[in-house]
Amino acid sequence: MPELDALQNPPSEQEPVQPALGVWPSVNGSPAQLVLVSTPIGNLGDVTSRAISALRLADIVLCEDSRVTQRLLFALGLKARLESFHDHNEESRTPRLLEAMRRGQKYALVSDAGTPLMSDPGFRLVRAAVAEGFGVTALPGPNAAVTALTLSGLPPHPYLFLGFPPPRGGARRTAFAALRAAEAAGLSASMIWYESPHRVAEMLADLQTVFGDRPAALARELTKHFEQVRRGPLSALIAGVEADPPRGEICVVLGPHDPEAEGQPAFDLDARLRDELTRTRLKEAVAQVAAETGLPRRQVYARALALSGETEA
Ligand code: SAM
Numbered sequence: 555m556p557e558l559d560a561l562q563n564p565p566s567e568q569e570p571v572q573p574a575l576g577v578w579p580s581v582n583g584s585p586a587q588l589v590l591v592s593t594p595i596g597n598l599g600d601v602t603s604r605a606i607s608a609l610r611l612a613d614i615v616l617c618e619d620s621r622v623t624q625r626l627l628f629a630l631g632l633k634a635r636l637e638s639f640h641d642h643n644e645e646s647r648t649p650r651l652l653e654a655m656r657r658g659q660k661y662a663l664v665s666d667a668g669t670p671l672m673s674d675p676g677f678r679l680v681r682a683a684v685a686e687g688f689g690v691t692a693l694p695g696p697n698a699a700v701t702a703l704t705l706s707g708l709p710p711h712p713y714l715f716l717g718f719p720p721p722r723g724g725a726r727r728t729a730f731a732a733l734r735a736a737e738a739a740g741l742s743a744s745m746i747w748y749e750s751p752h753r754v755a756e757m758l759a760d761l762q763t764v765f766g767d768r769p770a771a772l773a774r775e776l777t778k779h780f781e782q783v784r785r786g787p788l789s790a791l792i793a794g795v796e797a798d799p800p801r802g803e804i805c806v807v808l809g810p811h812d813p814e815a816e817g818q819p820a821f822d823l824d825a826r827l828r829d830e831l832t833r834t835r836l837k838e839a840v841a842q843v844a845a846e847t848g849l850p851r852r853q854v855y856a857r858a859l860a861l862s863g864e865t866e867a
Pocket of ligand 1: 773805
């Protein structure tokens with residue numbers, strides 16, 4: 555199967571076209587020692603031919619849950635030697651994997667679904683393998699965040715991928731407030747989160763509290779039979795979630811801060827806190843601003859602490 559480059563370049567510049575099936579990826583002309591293999595996020599038809607050949611040719615396939623990867627291999631008619639590699643053993647396994655790479659072992663890394671490392675294990679291994687000078691490459695493929703972003707109807711870039719928000723309300727609002735503060739300092743980007751269906755109602759409510767009633771999208775079950783993208787202001791999404799709670803796998807996309815469309819924010823948390831901190835002590839400033847804005851005290855406190863550190867530096 556020709557590589558996309560080969561199709562795009564004029565014939566005189568083309569590399570000889572090699573069938574992708576049966577070719578182990580290389581880096582700088584040498585066989586890669588670690589290959590990050592993206593796998594489908596719901597629709598088996600999205601597996602790439604390069605992914606299939608890497609899974610077939612790897613000495614070992616590192617996977618999160620061997621039952622999940624075994625099902626994929628079975629559906630593709632492949633057999634592979636699997637080894638478990640997940641958040642809880644990534645750190646302890648990495649030195650041994652590097653040792654095996656030194657002996658020439660070829661690894662493929664997959665997660666349960668989508669692109670490895672994206673809210674999935676692998677970062678520490680990639681960092682260590684790169685530091686040791688091993689050939690690391692990635693076979694691009696499905697990723698829920700980018701698929702949701704492209705379907706959201708919201709500006710695709712710049713964007714921020716934020717993974718899962720903190721599961722607890724207080725920490726979540728504090729994390730959102732930090733982003734809102736970055737917006738007050740000039741950030742304007744679409745933002746993408748993964749979220750569980752059980753928490754999506756409270757997460758959307760917190761988004762509205764912190765960011766206002768901004769355009770957003772909720773994308774669920776992407777690439778599957780019940781794929782659905784709900785688009786609209788946060789208030790409409792919240793009403794929709796209440797009336798018809800979404801099930802399955804979910805991504806939430808929030809539109810960028812747009813001062814023209816939104817008008818200037820009713821208040822600028824950082825500016826208000828800075829002003830108050832010039833006159834009163836931290837505790838009083840927090841109480842005053844929390845009372846004024848209705849924002850959770852912990853969230854205002856976290857921001858005030860960060861700002862007072864900033865002032866002292
Ligand atoms: N590495 C994966 C990727 O590249 O998309 C994401 C792994 S993360 C542990 C799993 C989360 O991704 C799910 O809880 C959900 O928020 C999102 N997700 C995965 N598949 C999805 C799908 N088909 N539709 C919508 N969201 C999905």
